[in-house]
Structure formats: C-alpha cells, structure tokens
Amino acid sequence: MNQVYRVLKIKIPWKLVEERPDVLDLAVRMRLAVEEYAKTLLKEITGQEEPRLTAEELDRLLTPDRRELARRIIEEVFPKYGLKRYIAEWAKFFWRDVVFHRAVPLNAQLRVGNERDMSMAVFVDLKSCIVRVRKLGIPPFAIELKKGNVAWIRERLEEGAKLKLAFLGVERRKGKELTYGKLYIALVFAREVASVESKAIVAVDVNRLDHGVMMGLLVDGKLRQTLKLPDRRTIKELRKLHEEISSLERRVARETDSARRMLLEERVNRLKSKRYGKIRSVVIQIVKEIIELARQNNAVIVVDTMDDETYQGLKEGNWSGEKKHYLDGLGQLRRRLKELAEWYGLPYLEERLYSTICPRCGAKMAEEKNRIMRCTVCGYSDHRDRVPLLWAKKRYWEILRKKQPVFPQFRRPSYF
Ligand SMILES: [Zn+2]
Incomplete structure (x- = not known):
C-alpha cells in the first residue's frame, strides 16, 4: 500500500x-518567512x-x-515576519515539508454532515459550501x-481519501520586479492505494499535441483498440487561435499610436x-480518457516521451510560439x-516508443505522403501514428515484466 496525494x-x-489586504499581507509574510528559512537551511547544509x-x-x-x-x-526567522507563535510551531513540526512546498501546512477539517467543528485553522464545510480560514493572527475570512x-471533493471522498492538511498559498510572478499574484487555499487529500496487478498496456x-495524442490498448500482446485525441475540430480551433x-501581435508591432497599441x-x-x-482543457480531457481506459483494463500506462534534452532543445530552439505552447501542453x-x-495505483512507465524506426527490422523508416512511414530495408509500412503502438506491441511482455510499481518521481511529503 502506498500513501498518495492530490x-x-x-x-x-x-x-x-481587495477588501482584506491583510490576507495577502499574511500570505506574503508566510511565503517570505518560508523562503528565508529554506534558503538559510540549505546554505548551512550545502x-x-x-x-x-x-x-x-x-x-x-x-x-x-x-x-x-x-x-x-x-525560531529566528518566523518572528521577524510577525507570524504567530503556533505558525512557527507547525513549521517546526513539518520542517521538511515546508522546504518542499515553500508553504506552512495548516491543520484542516472537512465537515460532510453535522460533525462538530474542531476549531482547526482551515474548516471546509461541504454543507454550506464554505471554507473558513482562521487562527492565523488576522481576523477570520471565508471563501x-x-x-x-464540491464535486471534486466528493469524488475524492468516494475514492476513500481524507483531507490531511491545507496551505495558504500565494503565487509569485517573475516580472521585472517580483510581484505576488493569485492567492489560494490548497487542500491536500490523501489515501492508501494498492498497486494494480497489470494485465494490459x-x-x-505524446510527441506532438497539434497532431493529436495517439493511444492504444494492448491485451495479450495484441493491439485491441486505438484512439486519437483531441478531435480535428479542436485542433483546428487551436490553430485558429494561434x-x-x-x-x-504583428499589428501591435506596427502600431505607432500608443492608445491603440x-x-x-x-x-x-x-x-x-x-x-x-x-x-x-484539452490536456485534462486527454488524460481523463487515458486513465479511464487504463483503469477499465488494469493496464500499465506506457508513455513515449522524448528525453528531456530533446525536449529542452525544442523548447529553446527556434520554434514558433505556437509550438512552444503545444510543448508546454505536453x-x-x-x-x-x-x-x-x-x-489510482496504475503503474506508469516512460519508454521510447519510436515512430521513425521500423518495428519489424529496426531500420530507419522514411516518411512518405500523408504521414505514412516506410522502412527502407524491409519495406514494411504503416501510418506514423501507429508505429509507436507497434513498438509497444513488440515489447509487450518485456514491459509487463517490468511491472514497475507506482513510483512517485518526486518524493512525497511525509505528512504523518
Ligand atoms: Zn524494416
């Protein structure tokens, strides 16, 4: 069993x-205290x-x-920012998490029915649909x-999750000067999950969002189902927006009148x-479809990803703005x-599933019209979208044997 978080x-x-400048002020003070603490600690250590x-x-x-x-x-840093003693106490208790999240965890309660209010700092009341934030050294406020x-929280509860704690967060924007933007309350839900025994892939x-994301379901070493998302209409809409x-933007560059500009x-x-x-929203929809398909079939999710170097190269390279946005989407x-x-306890792997190398003989394939790939050595040909899926088919048993457990790429906070 693994403890997982959302x-x-x-x-x-x-x-x-606007009405309560003290809220932003508090969030900024907490953030500054946390940053100074993390910076000092890491400097002392490294x-x-x-x-x-x-x-x-x-x-x-x-x-x-x-x-x-x-x-x-x-103890040295927090009082400098005028933070209440018990905020420093929480930070001391969660001293590692504070460094990871750059925020102070607050205790939180979720009320679904008529449970007694336990006077915690963050009180999430599903009945009245209100989040109360209090005990932070400023008058309480509610959102x-x-x-x-509410729907999101109910889904998590149905999945057996519990509210563990909360953060008062403020996004820091890097412009010419550092400014503080959006304020938010983050609710951390946790549950225990057993890894799925995988029986499919x-x-x-996901190489190009503008060509659509191709997915295939493989069972018993056979490609059973393929699906491409988003639909053409959505791709067209996006292109029009770009x-x-x-x-x-070209007009802005030409415009000489400052008001019109x-x-x-x-x-x-x-x-x-x-x-x-x-x-x-396209990303959310695609991920939803992939997860549903994997859950229905107890499947390992295998994602073909270019290595980070290629990814960085493309990002920094001479790409038009349009492609950069697609890359961010990816x-x-x-x-x-x-x-x-x-x-959901689904094993997740990242493997190279080639789209330009012949899945039959391993030679380089050449692209012909309409994204058809043809092997220059054995003559095998197929649509470019299908080649990575055939690589998954070729490596089916090897991938299943890997049976990689759910492995958080990043260390998960040890809240409790
Ligand atoms: Zn070949």
Whole structure:
C-alpha cells in the first residue's frame, strides 16, 4: 500500500483580496518567512548560496539530524515576519515539508454532515459550501466553494481519501520586479492505494499535441483498440487561435499610436489566456480518457516521451510560439498523467516508443505522403501514428515484466 496525494487549489476571489489586504499581507509574510528559512537551511547544509536541487537531492539532504538546525532557523526567522507563535510551531513540526512546498501546512477539517467543528485553522464545510480560514493572527475570512470544487471533493471522498492538511498559498510572478499574484487555499487529500496487478498496456504517443495524442490498448500482446485525441475540430480551433494571436501581435508591432497599441495588447492578452485555458482543457480531457481506459483494463500506462534534452532543445530552439505552447501542453499532460496514475495505483512507465524506426527490422523508416512511414530495408509500412503502438506491441511482455510499481518521481511529503 502506498500513501498518495492530490491537491485542490481554491482561488481566493480578487474581491476578497481587495477588501482584506491583510490576507495577502499574511500570505506574503508566510511565503517570505518560508523562503528565508529554506534558503538559510540549505546554505548551512550545502555551503552554497542558492543551490539548485532536485526533489530527490533535497530528500537526501534533509536527514533527521538536521531537524534541530531547521528548528533553530525557524525560531529566528518566523518572528521577524510577525507570524504567530503556533505558525512557527507547525513549521517546526513539518520542517521538511515546508522546504518542499515553500508553504506552512495548516491543520484542516472537512465537515460532510453535522460533525462538530474542531476549531482547526482551515474548516471546509461541504454543507454550506464554505471554507473558513482562521487562527492565523488576522481576523477570520471565508471563501465560497464552487460547485466544481464540491464535486471534486466528493469524488475524492468516494475514492476513500481524507483531507490531511491545507496551505495558504500565494503565487509569485517573475516580472521585472517580483510581484505576488493569485492567492489560494490548497487542500491536500490523501489515501492508501494498492498497486494494480497489470494485465494490459495502454501505450500513449505524446510527441506532438497539434497532431493529436495517439493511444492504444494492448491485451495479450495484441493491439485491441486505438484512439486519437483531441478531435480535428479542436485542433483546428487551436490553430485558429494561434493565427489570430500572431496576426494581432504583428499589428501591435506596427502600431505607432500608443492608445491603440494598448487596446490591441489587451486583446492579445485576452486571446492568450483563452488559448491557455483551451490547451489546459484539452490536456485534462486527454488524460481523463487515458486513465479511464487504463483503469477499465488494469493496464500499465506506457508513455513515449522524448528525453528531456530533446525536449529542452525544442523548447529553446527556434520554434514558433505556437509550438512552444503545444510543448508546454505536453509537459502538463505528462505531469497530470503521472499524478493520476499514481492516485489510482496504475503503474506508469516512460519508454521510447519510436515512430521513425521500423518495428519489424529496426531500420530507419522514411516518411512518405500523408504521414505514412516506410522502412527502407524491409519495406514494411504503416501510418506514423501507429508505429509507436507497434513498438509497444513488440515489447509487450518485456514491459509487463517490468511491472514497475507506482513510483512517485518526486518524493512525497511525509505528512504523518
Ligand atoms: Zn524494416
């Protein structure tokens, strides 16, 4: 059994932030205290000013014998930011998690029916659809739970999850100056999950979001079902959005009148946030389909991914803005897929499933018209979308034997 986590971020509406500047002020103070603590601790441990560490490296560094050092730093740093004594106490208790999340965990209670209010800092009441935040040294405040939030929480409860704790978070935006943007309450849900005994494979080829993501279900070494997402219409819509944005951006560059330029820029920004939302919803939909297929068939999810170097190369390379957004979408897709696979106990693997190497003889294939690939040595040919799935078929038993358990790429916080 593994302890797995999912996080719901509930936005604090802008109206409340405006009416209650002390909320943003508190969130920023907590964030600054946490950052100073983490920075000081890591400097003491590594001797470096701002060490760049992966989660695994952090995990190795934050050994129990550093606990006292961590506590001492928290005691020094937190009062400087005017934080209540017990906030520092929570931070000391969760000294490692604070470094990982750059936030102080708050105790939280979820009320589904008529349970007694236990006076915890974050009180999530499903009946009245309200989240109350209190005991943080400022007057309490409440935010409304949207229908979608309530539905999300109920789904987690049905899956046997429990609310473990919460964070008061503030997003930090890097512009010319560091500014603080969105405020949110994050609710961390946890549950125990047993790894699925895998009996099938769902192979996913995610190289190009603009060509669609191809997935195939393989059972007993045979390709049983294929599906390509998103549909053509959605891809077309996205392309249209990209074109609109680039043409507007060209107009902005030519515009000499500053008032008119500002109006154009506003339109560009509106379209960009629309594009962001669209890509996000496409990603959510694709991941949902993959997870459903894998759950129905107790399948291992095998994702073909280019290695990170190639990915970085493409990101930094001379790609048009359009492709960069698709790449970001792919990054989101991988993260989300991995997270949900873990949540449902589905094994998740990343393997190279080639689309340009012949699955029959291993020679290089050449691309012909309409994305048909032909092997220059043995003459085998198939649609480019199907080649990675045939690689999964070829390696079917080897992949199943790997039987990799659910393995969090990043160390999961040890809340309890
Ligand atoms: Zn061949």
